[in-house]
Amino acid sequence: MPAVELRELIHYPFLPEAQKILASRGISVDSLSKTPSGVQYLDKACTRVICAIDGKTLYPEDTDDAVSDIITYVLGRILVSCINDRMTIQRFVRAEAKRAYTYLTSEQNETLKQRVCVEFGISLDAKKLSVIQYVEMASYLDRDAKWKLINRELSGGFVKISPDELEILLSEKIRFYLGSTLPLKVPVLLARDLQPWTDRISAKVQERTLEEFGAIDESAYPPCIQALIEASAAGANVVHSGRFALVAFLRRIGMPQEQIETIFSRAPGYNADMTEYQVNHILSHEYESMSCATMQTHGVCSHKTKFCESINHPLNYYRKMKKLAERKQQAEERREAAKKRAERDTAAADAVGGAGTSAGAAPEDK
Numbered sequence: 001m002p003a004v005e006l007r008e009l010i011h012y013p014f015l016p017e018a019q020k021i022l023a024s025r026g027i028s029v030d031s032l033s034k035t036p037s038g039v040q041y042l043d044k045a046c047t048r049v050i051c052a053i054d055g056k057t058l059y060p061e062d063t064d065d066a067v068s069d070i071i072t073y074v075l076g077r078i079l080v081s082c083i084n085d086r087m088t089i090q091r092f093v094r095a096e097a098k099r100a101y102t103y104l105t106s107e108q109n110e111t112l113k114q115r116v117c118v119e120f121g122i123s124l125d126a127k128k129l130s131v132i133q134y135v136e137m138a139s140y141l142d143r144d145a146k147w148k149l150i151n152r153e154l155s156g157g158f159v160k161i162s163p164d165e166l167e168i169l170l171s172e173k174i175r176f177y178l179g180s181t182l183p184l185k186v187p188v189l190l191a192r193d194l195q196p197w198t199d200r201i202s203a204k205v206q207e208r209t210l211e212e213f214g215a216i217d218e219s220a221y222p223p224c225i226q227a228l229i230e231a232s233a234a235g236a237n238v239v240h241s242g243r244f245a246l247v248a249f250l251r252r253i254g255m256p257q258e259q260i261e262t263i264f265s266r267a268p269g270y271n272a273d274m275t276e277y278q279v280n281h282i283l284s285h286e287y288e289s290m291s292c293a294t295m296q297t298h299g300v301c302s303h304k305t306k307f308c309e310s311i312n313h314p315l316n317y318y319r320k321m322k323k324l325a326e327r328k329q330q331a332e333e334r335r336e337a338a339k340k341r342a343e344r345d346t347a348a349a350d351a352v353g354g355a356g357t358s359a360g361a362a363p364e365d366k
């Protein structure tokens, strides 16, 4: 395979060639936070991750420094690994994958395009995929029945795919490729040095969660979550999947860890250290909140209501319920304001009427 130029690697910083450049230039991640240029790289990496958390696939690229974009990619991976929060990692990976995919599909350099495709093990013009390749690429999509293997057209060990489907599958493949090695194991000392940057990213995540879900509203919890809270508070034996579902849900809507632990503290025989350990364990290992289908599989979808029929995720239930409650509240406030206006108008009319009567009565009195 012909070699590719350094500048061309900027759009594909995950290629081994790109990674080798850092090593060959003697750039050591350990000392970056202690040098002015290192701090600049870290700032840029932080911006790159924050752009990803904001759902942007583009970030301010460094056109003056050929290796900067490769370094910030590497540092971005380290920063999200230090945070070790599944949602942050996923957002970072999703943005990087989208970006790589966009560059790849518009890549003019055929050699480079082929090089990247070989790395991902994909072809940009495939019309069919082997069953093994298809299953791997569609594994994160098969919640949608359309992607399930039983619903696909098979022929001679291959699955037929349309150009639109190939696009989606390729994005998934790239996302899987980029995310498969995350989180990285980051040495404690390095993680401590990087804390000023990871704190900035964590604050952004918190801000986004607040924007997405607003202040926590217990009355909007879905029935399954409500039931799990009640069971935990009563000291009932909640299965691991139930505890995980509860912790992941509460964390996703922005509840701080200490507050989550407080929920378990209501249980008889509560052990603070054990609870902290368990909650910490769930938060540091898995973070994605379960969908209704997964909750059902684990037997923790309970007390389903009619409203549940219109959603597929407890988070959607919560979102929708909150919106309904907000609309109700706004309607109530509008009604109150209209009532007060009407009362003011009546009082003003009475005052004018009273004044008019006095003014009109005066001449007769004379």
Ligand code: SF4
Pocket (backbone or CB within 6 Å): 222, 223, 224, 225, 291, 292, 295, 296, 300, 301, 302, 303, 304, 305, 308, 312, 313, 314, 317
């Ligand atoms: S359908 Fe979903 S939201 Fe409703 S109780 Fe089951 S898991 Fe919870």
